[in-house]
Amino acid sequence: MKSDAFLADYSPFAVTEFRDWLRHRGLYDADGKYAGQGAPAAITGGQISVAGKMVSPFHDDPTPADARGTGSSFNSRFGTKFTTWDLAYWDLVKSPQPITNASFDPAPKTGEGATPGGFDAPRVRSDSQFWRAWSWDTHDQRGKYPPGNPKIPAFGFRQHLTRKFVQDIGAVLQREGIPAEMLFPHQIPGELWNAERERSGASTIWSGLLPSGNLGITFFGCVDVKRVEQYSQNWGIFEWHPLPGSDPKSDKLYREAGESLELYFDSRASALFPGWWRREGQDKTFPLNDSKFAEALKNWLAKKQRADGKPPGR
Numbered sequence: 001m002k003s004d005a006f007l008a009d010y011s012p013f014a015v016t017e018f019r020d021w022l023r024h025r026g027l028y029d030a031d032g033k034y035a036g037q038g039a040p041a042a043i044t045g046g047q048i049s050v051a052g053k054m055v056s057p058f059h060d061d062p063t064p065a066d067a068r069g070t071g072s073s074f075n076s077r078f079g080t081k082f083t084t085w086d087l088a089y090w091d092l093v094k095s096p097q098p099i100t101n102a103s104f105d106p107a108p109k110t111g112e113g114a115t116p117g118g119f120d121a122p123r124v125r126s127d128s129q130f131w132r133a134w135s136w137d138t139h140d141q142r143g144k145y146p147p148g149n150p151k152i153p154a155f156g157f158r159q160h161l162t163r164k165f166v167q168d169i170g171a172v173l174q175r176e177g178i179p180a181e182m183l184f185p186h187q188i189p190g191e192l193w194n195a196e197r198e199r200s201g202a203s204t205i206w207s208g209l210l211p212s213g214n215l216g217i218t219f220f221g222c223v224d225v226k227r228v229e230q231y232s233q234n235w236g237i238f239e240w241h242p243l244p245g246s247d248p249k250s251d252k253l254y255r256e257a258g259e260s261l262e263l264y265f266d267s268r269a270s271a272l273f274p275g276w277w278r279r280e281g282q283d284k285t286f287p288l289n290d291s292k293f294a295e296a297l298k299n300w301l302a303k304k305q306r307a308d309g310k311p312p313g314r
Contacts, residue, residue, distance in 0.1 A: 024056040042147040042154035078130040083117030139195035150230040158202035184216030220244040236271030248291035257296035
């Protein structure tokens with residue numbers, strides 16, 4: 001991902017939710033779907049009491065420029081110049097009709113769909129407070145996790161949005177009868193890869209943490225166990241290859257697989273999903289069958305079973 005122009009988080013639905021997350025309104029209001037899950041005080045600043053609940057200081061502000069006597073305005077807090085909470089582009093209330101013209105302008109400056117002075121998510125990456133509220137990418141924050149990490153991390157809205165998607169899918173699966181203890185997300189932990197992956201996916205390790213405490217990631221290579229266990233002791237890797245791109249017959253692959261298995265076993269990982277068994281026409285990057293990886297798995301399992309008479313695992 002070489003350009004922020006390809007980020008997919010700028011629909012009016014996402015920007016509306018970002019605004020409401022910062023204000024504790026809409027889905028994040030006291031009776032909303034995500035009540036109590038709005039932006040934390042580390043992002044909004046000191047919160048205020050409304051109807052006996054602590055909420056964002058911007059909750060009742062008539063405009064981003066007017067603090068209504070409750071402290072600093074939104075604009076003062078974030079260095080913005082908005083004059084209305086309506087969206088700058090295609091506000092969902094002002095423009096409720098479906099857009100059917102494929103050549104429409106997604107960010108009009110005037111005319112239909114435009115609101116001069118309207119609210120918008122930041123569109124130029126920076127080290128500003130407003131950008132960090134939108135997206136906390138550890139690679140861009142000198143490798144640091146946000147305030148409150150690991151118990152209540154003040155990640156940006158994009159990371160929260162990814163995590164909520166994961167949790168919502170998990171809730172659907174539970175309603176269909178799958179026990180919560182059997183569910184683990186399938187995630188790419190961006191902070192363990194590179195800046196471009198983290199920026200594009202907004203999927204940190206934390207975004208793979210379910211309310212049950214189960215944590216699922218995807219990782220190729222040897223994962224930093226301490227960075228996973230800062231969030232949960234009940235974790236698994238659901239796409240894993242110890243040495244991606246290696247010669248399937250290399251002795252190094254065998255050693256890396258064995259060392260990783262020992263590390264994850266000692267760390268009491270809940271699950272490992274080795275990838276993949278090659279079939280005709282499939283990707284041959286990670287062939288498992290007839291490889292040193294498969295041999296290492298077979299020998300390691302046999303060794304553990306001989307040691308205590310039963311297969312390893314929880």
